[in-house]
Amino acid sequence: MSVTEDTAHDRGTDAVLARNRALFEPALRAAVDSLSPAVRPVAAYHFGWVDQDGNPSHADSGKAIRPTLALLSAEAVGAPPASAVPAAVAVELVHNFSLLHDDVMDGDTTRRHRPTAWTVFGSNTAILAGDALLTLALDVLAASRGEAAQDGLRMLSAAVLDLINGQRADLDFEERRDVGLEECVRMAEGKTSALLGCACAIGAAYGGGGERVEALREFGSSFGTAFQHVDDLLGIWGRPETTGKPVHSDLRSRKKTLPVVAALRSGTPAGNELADLYLGERELSDAEVARAADLVETAGGRRWSAEQADTLLDRALGALRSGDLAPRPVEELGALARFAVHRTH
Template sequence: MSVTEDTEHDHRTDEVLDRGRRLFEPAVRAAVDSLSPAVRPVAAYHFGWCDEHGNPARAGSGKAIRPTLALLAAEAVGSDPAPAVPAAVAVELVHNFSLLHDDVMDGDTTRRHRPTAWTVFGTNTAILTGDALLTLALDVLASSRAHAAQEGLRMLSATVLDLINGQSADLDFEERRDVGLEECVRMAEGKTSALLGSACALGAAFGGGGERVEALREFGSSFGTAFQHADDLLGIWGRPEATGKPVHSDLRSRKKTLPVVAALRSGTPAGRELADFYLDDRELSDAEIARAADLIEGAGGRRWSREQADLLLDRALDALRSADLAPRPAGELAGLARFAVDRTH
């Protein structure tokens, strides 16, 4: 793809995401406004709508990929996107519940180019705000009175359990030296793939998708694992101005992400050298962190994650092609997946 084609592709994707945001964000704001004063300002800060003093702000609030997937999935099965707005709101609330909790558990101090909520408002308040967003997500689905509301509640509840299991595995990996590549992939499927698959399935269900719901779930799930590979690559080699986090942020936290585990399990000299210091308990120096990035690449971790991302993206696109979907939204789903996964090329 040429630079011009790449720019045009990004522009089209931005238009799709902006259109989705205009549809679901007013409903997200209305839902958050219904929260108690104890947690509402924290949620508003986390979403980027205000600063720590409650003054209006226009900070970044993420790409909104998950709610846009829900809206596009409804359109792909022939519906207007409006009936899927509750589904879009619910997945956005669940996603942000998980971010608030993850930032606390991982000790991350920066998200979206500014301090994380727990560093501003305190750990306990951030946790309670995440709890409130999760409860609110379920209430949004239950109160929608849609024909798919009960099915949607079961889908979302199962997804939250997958998220929790994935995060639990992620935390467990921090204490272990012997993390296997297959279990690392399963962790990613719980933490990331489950919610992207659920976003697509919920949108399709609220759009009356019938048998096509599962094809769209498969698209979202495969895309989700590809997305995690791309995100893990950015966590090591991404530019801070793009990621909103410091360079080599995942390595500074000694995270056992997909490319890291692939390198550690590679059986190569580079992988063994990486294990010699990366698996220690002591704090790594800047030189060691930079060396770790070089060793992960030398051991093949970077290449493996990139290849897996491309393979899983192809699988996701095949799932779209297998269903009888409306061409325009199906094409936009494919474009959104390519945009998210190709960030590391």
């Protein structure tokens, strides 16, 4: 694909994201506005709608990939996208519940190019705001009272439990020296893939997808693991203007991400040197963090994650082709997956 074609492709995906945001965001804002004054300002700040003083803002609210997946999945099974707005709102609320908690647990001070909510409002208040978003997500589905509401509640609850288990494993890995590659992949499947798969499945369920729900879940799950590989690559080599976080942010906190674990388990001289450097206790200097990034690449971690992302993307696109799905939303789902996975390679 040429640079011109690639740019046009990105513009097309941006248009799909914008179209779907216009459909679900009013309902998302209305849901957040229903929260109590104790947590509503924190949530509104986190979503980028206000500044820390409560004044209207137009800060980055994220790509909104998960709600877009839900709406496109409803269209893929032949339903109007509006039928899946409750599903789209619910998965976006759950995603942001996880981000609020994740930032506190990881001690991250920057998200989406500005201070994280916990650094502005305090960690306890940010945790409570995250709890409120999770509860609100379930309430949005329950209030929809559609035929798919009960199934949707079960799907979302199961995804949240998988997400929590994945996050717990992620935290455990930080304290361990012997993390295996297979268990690292399972962690990613829980932490990221479960909610992306759920977004597709719940959207399809709200669209009356029947047996086609599982094909869309498989698409979302495979895409989700590919997405995590790319997110981990960005956590090491991503540009701050793209990620909204400092360069090498995951290495500074010694996170056991997919490319890092692949390098540590490579059995190469670079992998052994990385282990000596990375598995210590003292804080790494800027030079050591940069050296760690070089070692991950030399040991093959960067290449492995990039290749895995491409393989999983192919699997995701194959799942789309296996279902009896509407062509235009399928094309947009595929384009969205390719856009997200090709952010770094």
